[in-house]
Amino acid sequence: MWSRKSAMLGSLAVAMYLLGLTLRNSQLVTIAVVIFVFLTWAALFGSHADVSASGRRADEWTGEEGVALSNVSAMRKLSSARIFEDGEVGVTLRMQNHSALGKILEVRDRVPEVMRIKDGANYILMELGPRRETFIEYTVECPLRGFYSLGPVAVRVQDPFGLFHKEKELHVYNDFLVFPKMEELKDTFVKSRVPKIFTGAVNIRQPGPGSEFYSLREYFEGDSFRAINWSAYARSGKLMVNERERDAVSDIILIVDSRAVSETGPVSRNALVYSTRAAASLAKFFLGRRDSVGLITYGDEVVSVDRDTGKKQLYVILTKLAGAMARGNVPLQVVVNRILPHINKGSPIIVLSNLEDDPTIISALRDFRARNFDVTVLSPSSLEFEFDAKRLDRTGYEVLKTERDVLISELSSLGVNIMDWEPDMLLSTALAGARGF
Amino acid sequence: MATKSGDTAHLYDGKTVRSSAPSRKKLAGTSSSSGEIPKDAIPTVEIPTFIESLLGGPLVPKMKFLPADKMVQNLQLGCYGVLIALGILTYIVTPAVGTIWFTVTGSMTVASILQIMVVVCAVGTGFWGTMFRDARFLLVSYVLFILSVMRFASSKVSFSQDLFGEAFMESELMLTILVVIYAVLLVMYFELSNGVLRFSMLDTSIRTREVYVMNVKKIIGKYHRSLVINPLIAGTLAMLVLSVNTILPAFISLFSEQTALRMEESVELISVYGVALGTLFVFIIVGGLFILDLPTHLQSWRENKD
Numbered sequence A: 001m002w003s004r005k006s007a008m009l010g011s012l013a014v015a016m017y018l019l020g021l022t023l024r025n026s027q028l029v030t031i032a033v034v035i036f037v038f039l040t041w042a043a044l045f046g047s048h049a050d051v052s053a054s055g056r057r058a059d060e061w062t063g064e065e066g067v068a069l070s071n072v073s074a075m076r077k078l079s080s081a082r083i084f085e086d087g088e089v090g091v092t093l094r095m096q097n098h099s100a101l102g103k104i105l106e107v108r109d110r111v112p113e114v115m116r117i118k119d120g121a122n123y124i125l126m127e128l129g130p131r132r133e134t135f136i137e138y139t140v141e142c143p144l145r146g147f148y149s150l151g152p153v154a155v156r157v158q159d160p161f162g163l164f165h166k167e168k169e170l171h172v173y174n175d176f177l178v179f180p181k182m183e184e185l186k187d188t189f190v191k192s193r194v195p196k197i198f199t200g201a202v203n204i205r206q207p208g209p210g211s212e213f214y215s216l217r218e219y220f221e222g223d224s225f226r227a228i229n230w231s232a233y234a235r236s237g238k239l240m241v242n243e244r245e246r247d248a249v250s251d252i253i254l255i256v257d258s259r260a261v262s263e264t265g266p267v268s269r270n271a272l273v274y275s276t277r278a279a280a281s282l283a284k285f286f287l288g289r290r291d292s293v294g295l296i297t298y299g300d301e302v303v304s305v306d307r308d309t310g311k312k313q314l315y316v317i318l319t320k321l322a323g324a325m326a327r328g329n330v331p332l333q334v335v336v337n338r339i340l341p342h343i344n345k346g347s348p349i350i351v352l353s354n355l356e357d358d359p360t361i362i363s364a365l366r367d368f369r370a371r372n373f374d375v376t377v378l379s380p381s382s383l384e385f386e387f388d389a390k391r392l393d394r395t396g397y398e399v400l401k402t403e404r405d406v407l408i409s410e411l412s413s414l415g416v417n418i419m420d421w422e423p424d425m426l427l428s429t430a431l432a433g434a435r436g437f
Numbered sequence B: 001m002a003t004k005s006g007d008t009a010h011l012y013d014g015k016t017v018r019s020s021a022p023s024r025k026k027l028a029g030t031s032s033s034s035g036e037i038p039k040d041a042i043p044t045v046e047i048p049t050f051i052e053s054l055l056g057g058p059l060v061p062k063m064k065f066l067p068a069d070k071m072v073q074n075l076q077l078g079c080y081g082v083l084i085a086l087g088i089l090t091y092i093v094t095p096a097v098g099t100i101w102f103t104v105t106g107s108m109t110v111a112s113i114l115q116i117m118v119v120v121c122a123v124g125t126g127f128w129g130t131m132f133r134d135a136r137f138l139l140v141s142y143v144l145f146i147l148s149v150m151r152f153a154s155s156k157v158s159f160s161q162d163l164f165g166e167a168f169m170e171s172e173l174m175l176t177i178l179v180v181i182y183a184v185l186l187v188m189y190f191e192l193s194n195g196v197l198r199f200s201m202l203d204t205s206i207r208t209r210e211v212y213v214m215n216v217k218k219i220i221g222k223y224h225r226s227l228v229i230n231p232l233i234a235g236t237l238a239m240l241v242l243s244v245n246t247i248l249p250a251f252i253s254l255f256s257e258q259t260a261l262r263m264e265e266s267v268e269l270i271s272v273y274g275v276a277l278g279t280l281f282v283f284i285i286v287g288g289l290f291i292l293d294l295p296t297h298l299q300s301w302r303e304n305k306d
Helices: A004-023 A026-045 A049-054 A230-236 A271-288 A311-322 A332-342 A361-370 A382-388 A394-413 A427-434 B050-054 B070-093 B100-105 B108-131 B135-149 B166-170 B172-207 B216-242 B244-253 B257-265 B272-291 B294-304
Strands: A072-078 A082-084 A087-097 A103-109 A116-119 A123-128 A133-142 A146-150 A153-158 A165-170 A174-179 A202-207 A213-218 A240-248 A251-257 A292-298 A302-308 A348-352 A374-380 A417-421
Touching: A004 A026, A004 B272, A026 B135, A026 B172, A026 B216, A026 B272, A026 B294, A072 A103, A072 A153, A072 A165, A072 A174, A082 A087, A087 A103, A087 A123, A087 A174, A103 A133, A103 B216, A123 A133, A123 B216, A174 A311, A230 A240, A251 A271, A251 A302, A251 A332, A271 A292, A271 A311, A271 A348, A271 A374, A271 A427, A292 A311, A292 A332, A302 A311, A302 A332, A332 A361, A361 A374, A361 A394, A374 A427, A382 A394, A394 A417, A417 A427, B070 B108, B070 B135, B070 B172, B100 B108, B108 B135, B108 B172, B135 B172, B172 B216, B216 B244, B216 B272, B244 B257, B244 B272, B272 B294
Parallel strands: A082 A174, A251 A292, A251 A348, A348 A374, A374 A417
Antiparallel strands: A072 A087, A087 A133, A103 A123, A103 A153, A116 A133, A146 A174, A153 A165, A202 A240, A213 A240, A292 A302
């Protein structure tokens, strides 16, 4: 392909040639001839001749590689296909020149925009000898969750003066997944009121076999001697036994708001980022407790992950969270109507939403509460994100903040455990706040 | 299943629907007191300017150059040398007669002064542009050099100064060589000054770790070789092309001495039109080779040879 420089020189040569004829000026014609020769030589021996020779213009170029690049190939290897936010992926790009001619190549391995090159470089200018190969290594830092793809590898060869060049995209792609970052939680203060058949590690606030103290009661025949509380016996003179809180598996439902409005704020600090991180942390905590966890994300559609337990379920949930895109505007009421028939009564429900732009929020959460569900709402405040990013002035912020406080109070009066989650607040703190601790 | 918000009105029938807080997304960028679009909302994209792209284009997005490294300094020195030689040659090969200023003023003295001023300005802006690596000054310098050579010459090569003696002035070959050297120097000046910018950009990108260069010496070596070989080839080939009016009679003389003699003495052939005709003839052949896709075959042969 002609560069602008060669196009300019070519045009200049033609103009000088014609002007030379008009003015009968042989100096002008001579300069034009020298420029023509310069361009012709570069076109003939600059490793790009196939393009210029065919006489095709840039816009007619179909992207097919010419001779100069037909013998260049690339392969890529990643150190990991799944990482967490702020993690690093090591990339090794192998470039091979199969031809008998050495080449000076410009290689750019395309990296998603949100990623940062930490070590090495993805843009390399190299001399690759005949039938040689080389390895390019670099590390990318992945600050945001999502499905990503590395590639294609753009290769360019040009003459030393940059007059003509030939480009080719080597369609070598490597996909990888960035899971949301997780916070280590010690307690979530979320407990089910409804026991399930088999025992697990969750206290359900009912006496039964378990590990945590529930209450004291009088001794009955058949009670284990181990359960006798001797201090209480000494105090009251009656045989008293410790009752323990029954452990059981809970069904935990996580609802993540991924509507377009949830991405309001800077790219790395918005409600969706906080919600996905919180959902990942909560899923890990509950699954670690042997609960069964289900996930629902809603944006332009309602996507659900059925309740299940175990490590595999964690990866399923993390994958869904990694792929959650801020799109659409499905109201929460639709989600509630959809899931209500399928969840066990009394199951804890955790909603992660910025509570914006949805007139059905109150009625939807009222529906949950009317059926005695234990509802916790963590609401990352988009208002704070925007105010921090200086996109809102003080007056606007105060007005909107008041409106938000009114909404939160209204939801709180329905018996919803709700917390206005400010950007610098830890998830555990926000949860404790929501649960009234 | 996708559910659009607009299709869900039936869900709210008979229910109290409360309006929620307005969307912050809509407010973003409009709620500030000044009403301006916030700076962080607009991504910064560095696009090379038109002038930069004309001058060979930056290899990487534009940024402020770091101090010149040795390679760039050498190119700058080379550029200064070429610029001095070019200035002198331009002064010699472009007399004031036939220039625009001569036509306008009608005075040889004024035209000569103006012509010298144009050449001096061309050299001066070239020096400035090269030293401070400023593409705008270089472009002005190019334009001034081209402007200085733009004159009505009546097909005759004439010089402003007879520095080389009468014998030199009468030799057609010597005159052609001098003009070709002038033309090659002009093209070399274009290339060297471009090289200063291109390699400054590359060097800056290397030092800011945007680009990694493998086998730097080989890459630079190839550029240096090209700086020597390409002008030599361009000069030689240009000489051949411009000598068509002497080569052609020599070729014809193999068949007819008289016709060859007539051609040698023909005003048309030794005039600029003869040169232009010869040039056109040569480049039609070159064009034909391109149409036959010779470069591709040549490239293919070079790629696949053992």
